Amino acid sequence: MEQKAFQDYYPDNLSYCYGCGRLNEHGLHIKSYWDGDETVCTFTPKPYHTAIPGYVYGGLIASLIDCHSTGTASAAAYRAQGREMGTEPPLRFVTASLKVDYLRPTPIGVPLEVRARVKEISGRKVIVESRLIANGEVCARGEVVAVQMPEHLLVSSSP
Numbered sequence: 001m002e003q004k005a006f007q008d009y010y011p012d013n014l015s016y017c018y019g020c021g022r023l024n025e026h027g028l029h030i031k032s033y034w035d036g037d038e039t040v041c042t043f044t045p046k047p048y049h050t051a052i053p054g055y056v057y058g059g060l061i062a063s064l065i066d067c068h069s070t071g072t073a074s075a076a077a078y079r080a081q082g083r084e085m086g087t088e089p090p091l092r093f094v095t096a097s098l099k100v101d102y103l104r105p106t107p108i109g110v111p112l113e114v115r116a117r118v119k120e121i122s123g124r125k126v127i128v129e130s131r132l133i134a135n136g137e138v139c140a141r142g143e144v145v146a147v148q149m150p151e152h153l154l155v156s157s158s159p
Helices: 058-080
Strands: 033-035 038-043 093-102 112-122 125-134 137-148
Touching: 038 058, 058 093, 058 112, 058 125, 058 137
Parallel strands: none
Antiparallel strands: 033 038, 038 112, 093 137, 112 125, 125 137
16 A cells, blocks of 8 residues: 555645645645655656756755645644544644755756654644755755644635
């Protein structure tokens, strides 16, 4: 049996995000999973994700860190509450702050791995630290402050 990604548990009306929404036909469709105390997602950039020939556009790197981190926040909140992912009410997070440090150029055409750890869970806030790795080298580091989605957004209609 194949493991479901965190994003596969998002309710349909919350699955349109460009980075991680499974229902966004033009999106990146990133998938995040537990790997021990860390979470991991893998994404291989396409040629059109280019900044300069041979290297990935920084906005894509930020998007991968952002969406993987909010997914991690959701999964961690479910774990902290002793709940199975997908149970009601949904625990869905949005970005309050995104910080990315670009450490070296990120090569295009190779799988990128984003690994994250929860730094802090405090009420409706989860702080997630991540690193983006290509060819075994850390190319970027990120920190996301994710906050639990306000209830009025949980019931909004789909696009």
